[in-house]
Amino acid sequence: MRATLKDVAQLAGVSAATVSYVLNGKRSISEETRHRVLEAVRQLDYVPDLNARGLSMRDSKLIGVVVPQTEPGDRLMFQNSFYSEVLGSIEYYARQQGYHILISATDANESYLTLAKKRNLDGIIVIGMYPSEFYQQMKKSQIPIVLIDSYCNDYYYHNIRIDDAYGSYLATQYLLQCGHRDLAFFVGRVQENGVMKKRLTGFQQALAEFGAPFREESVFEGQIDYASGVELAGRLLASKLPVTAVVAAADILAIGAMKGLYEAGRRVPDDISIVGFDDLEISQYLTPGLTTVRQQISLKGQKAVELLLKHIAQPDLTKQEEILPLQLIERGSVRRLG
Amino acid sequence: MRATLKDVAQLAGVSAATVSYVLNGKRSISEETRHRVLEAVRQLDYVPDLNARGLSMRDSKLIGVVVPQTEPGDRLMFQNSFYSEVLGSIEYYARQQGYHILISATDANESYLTLAKKRNLDGIIVIGMYPSEFYQQMKKSQIPIVLIDSYCNDYYYHNIRIDDAYGSYLATQYLLQCGHRDLAFFVGRVQENGVMKKRLTGFQQALAEFGAPFREESVFEGQIDYASGVELAGRLLASKLPVTAVVAAADILAIGAMKGLYEAGRRVPDDISIVGFDDLEISQYLTPGLTTVRQQISLKGQKAVELLLKHIAQPDLTKQEEILPLQLIERGSVRRLG
DNA sequence: GAGCAATGGTTAATCGTTTAATCAAATGCA
DNA sequence: TGCATTTGATTAAACGATTAACCATTGCTC
Secondary structure, three states: OOHHHHHHHHHHOHHHHHHHHHHHHHOOOOOOOOHHHHHHHHHOOOOOOHHHHHHHHHHOEEEEEEOOEOOOOEOOOOOOOHHOOOOOOOOHHHHHHEEEEEEEEEOOOOOOHHHHHHOOOEEEEEEEOOOHHHHHHHHHHOOEEEEEEOOOOOOOOEEEEHHHHHHHHHHHHHHHHOOOOEEEEOOOOOOOOOHHHHHHHHHHHHHHHHOOOOHHHHEEEEOHHHHHHHHHHHHHHHHHOOOOOOOOOHHHHHHHHHHHHHHHHOOOOOOOOEEEEEEOOHHHHOOOOOOOEEEOOHHHHHHHHHHHHHHHHOOOOOOOOOEEEEEEEEOOOOOOOO | OOOOHHHHHHOOOOOHHHHHHHHHOOOOOOOOHHHHHHHHHHHHHOOOOOHHHHHHOOOEEEEEEEEEEEOOOEEOOOOOOOHHHHHHHHHHHHHHHHOOEEEOOOOOOOOOHHHHOOOEEEEEEEEEEOHHHHHHHHHHHHOOOOOOOOOOOOOOOEEEEOOOOHHHHHHHHHHHOOOOOOEEEEEOOOOHHHHHHHHHHHHHHHHHHOOOOOOOHHEOOOOHHHHHHHHHHHHHHHHHOOOOOOEEHHHHHHHHHHHHHOOOOOOOOOOOEEEEOOHHHHHOOOOOOOOEEEEEEHHHHHHHHHHHHHHHHOOOOOOOOOEOEEEEOOOOOOOOOO
């Protein structure tokens, strides 16, 4: 059986309270008993039970992370390595501070709020966007929350994000500067996803600014996964639009698109150029390497953890928003025209 | 403030015990009070605190998952989407049964065993292989454990794995049948990683069986990441060996290798053929598509969870081992010779 | 109507911590 | 020496659940 505080106390010949005080140093203890206690701890291989501690302290040293899932009740979107990387980063920085993370999706049969109560979560990091009821619910809970990549400005949550519009502006600008005039845009569900909407507007802005034509029908909308990228490429080709380049609102889409184009006999960048968004690790290992807008994915996780812990330590912290930098990375998927 | 059992009891005009009995149905309760209690629960939005419950019941409904990390103290190996997929699967099936997962790496400053005690983990799933002290330690803890992809047969743990040797046998056999005779093998650290060692032996067996030559110097050893794949391709080319095809012990390596070969001006499959191992989601979206040995990654997670929960429910369960099926998937990265 | 079992509820101990309130001994100071 | 203060330890309540043991009604049986 596991050793408890009481066991340690007994072995050291002191009271349980004394052991507790020795362990968390909240009171002065004589050098002698401190020694005896620590020796007993060592002998019994004693590790304090965080649950019991949490019950007293009313905390849990647990941070919830909400990740989107394709279908409710479906499994997590770990496929998209964007999420994996953010998660890895969150886990890392949380662990440094003695927290663990509880990853879960918003589930149909159990709201995330219920989970937060059940597990006494100290705080929550929410990645992506959700229906507004979700935020309403969360607000009531009073739990510290940091959003990553959200545009719910009407809610009093902290937010770590990038300037998505500017990102696709960069991508589009680059293609225009390379001499492309007829561009298509591959994107996720614009209505449901603020990030996608913003990225679309950045595309439009750049076109407008450079006096290039924008047509509704050159925006191709799908899910954010490889298969969808392939499909959008098919739809583009079927449309017969005279497109020489495409801006994809996510690397995942760009990668699928490259595959789709290749299967249809088109070569990237010779026949058609493509720029992605995110700079996933895989993107540099494709052939050709994917030219894309880099965001510092793991920095997002780091900043989110820092902000959340700050809020936990300081509950009256006012709403903070941090916008991380972007950078266009030139690789081989774009051809210079003219 | 959150509602507690006591609050519910008060509102319903009964004792706390009664509320508890209503909620977990361990005793008969009159229809009338049952109703009053449930109504109070609804009104207060009461959710039982799992920590407090766990303190009484001495469990936590928490499953630990150990994932390898490149460097101790480094962040989790989420980059490798093999892990992401297993994790997603584990999370999904655990959640179905009311468990949550706690992902963490084996850390230098805190052994996983300490974590297990701290958090009162009900069980642990260990992915990959670790130094033998790790298993020694774990054994003492008495916590139910299931290993995924381990060859520590000397320990009394359950194991979910594939027949790694057979997998690379399949890959190698396929290349030989396509007329290739001069093969190279790209692999992770063979000494430290039983999986890699097995995959190497499968390669050798196939060569022997088909009477093809095996040379020590055609085995290229590195890490298991994209960059390493690129590097191994460079070393292969520098070696000037007359190789027409390579078997990669992991898709990650194969993908990096394809990039490395391409950068050096060689074309896959025209100049050189390549077969991978794992069948990651990305592998089908490469150009050319990667011919590879498919393992059912998410099934691994599912089986591991099932077995672990079975053991938790039935502590005297004897050691179980399950070996999941493999299948060669033909895509475009191999050229038929002759 | 006495005796007994079944039903439906309460009381109180327990799980492993923390910590406010006490208490005893030692020390400082006049 | 006597009194106040400091130091170092203990006692006991609390955190939010579960559950064994107990108690009071009710309903049956003979």
